[in-house]
Amino acid sequence: MMTAAQLAAVESPDEQQAFDALIAAEQRIEPRDWMPDAYRRTLIRQISQHAHSEIIGMQPEGNWITRAPSLKRKAILMAKVQDEAGHGLYLYSAAQTLGITRDEMTQQLIDGKAKYSSIFNYPTPTWADMGAIGWLVDGAAICNQVPLCRASYGPYGRAMVRICKEESFHQRQGFEILLTLMQGTEAQRDMAQDAVNRWYWPSLMMFGPPDDESPNSAQSMAWKIKRFSNDELRQRFVGMLVPQAEILGITLPDPELHWDEDHWHTSEIDWTEFHEVLSGRGPMNGTRLQNRRAAHEEGAWVREAAVAYAAKQAKKAEAAA
Ligand SMILES: [Fe+2]
Ligand SMILES: [Fe+2]
Secondary structure (H helix, E strand, O other): OOOHHHHHHOOOHHHHHHHHHHHHOOOOEOOOOOOOHHHHHHHHHHHHHHHHHHHHOHHHHHOOHHHOOOHHHHHHHHHHHHHHHHHHHHHHHHHHOOOOOHHHHHHHHHOOOOOOOHHHHOOOOOOHHHHHHHHHHHHHHHHHHOHHHHOOEHHHHHHHHHHHHHHHHHHHHHHHHHHHHHOOOHHHHHHHHHHHHHHHHHHHHOOOOOHHHOOOHHHHHHOOOOOOOHHHHHHHHHHHHHHHHHHHOOOOOOOOOEEEOOEEEOOOOOHHHHHHHHHHHOOOHHHHHHHHHHHHHHOHHHHHHHHHHHHHHHHHHHHHO
16 A cells, blocks of 8 residues: 555656556666656666766776877777767767756766766776776676666667677777787786786776665666666676686786685675775876866867857758748
8 A cells, every 4th residue: 555645756647557567568768758757867867977987987098098009009099988988978868868968967077966987086007007997897897788788768778789889899908908918028917917906896896885785776676777786797797707817817816706606705895995986085086077177168169169150050041941
């Protein structure tokens, strides 16, 4: 039985029923469909955070474009960073179908009110970081995002299909950078190992807090936005890394890591670090936002010119008609 308050909250039981039926039948919710407010809010938060992560994520790697060790590496890295910009654009567009504007989302980001993935608040001091990011960060992104291709909200799921294809390329290029370094000199092998040591734990944290501390997960799973729990996805990721680390000849920096009957046993993750970085006290939080803000301000003339050009074209079309 519903309480009176709950009944009042369901303004239109028919619409709620239609929504529930679509979700139960594994059908997609489209922008034209009625949806509960909480579903809409959850998606706006998740998709916009995802878009911000793609855009902020361009910075740690953009840092190495001018210093890539060869023309070929430079071309690949540029393409990769450009892909991330594209991911941001598809995702901002998907979020816009839910009734938030691109300007609002950008403003939330540069005001420091919106979150983005904490992983991008770590520095990239060596070339091997390009390898470790591709292998670990894009690798974790794939594990997270492949199930999102089936997310119940149509525009989000469809954006994820193309994004995942590109992420697979990113992961392979990172792996290949590490493989090349591991076949090089001792200094190069040390550099690769050091980068993996620094990125391994933060990449495990990308899946979010453990299931028993992730209160919103159950609702997202009931809405079929999320398909697997944080810990399930983390397990899958570790299972993917172990054989690849063997091929690379790289040691994953966890002495306790081993297969234990039916799951990967790992050391305790340092969630204090995660929460510190999440709340803005990571090594690069300030720099990342400052760069994004500066890029937005320096790009103001481009936006103004585009608006002026559109107005001019509209006037011309009017005069011709
Ligand atoms: Fe991406
Ligand atoms: Fe990527």
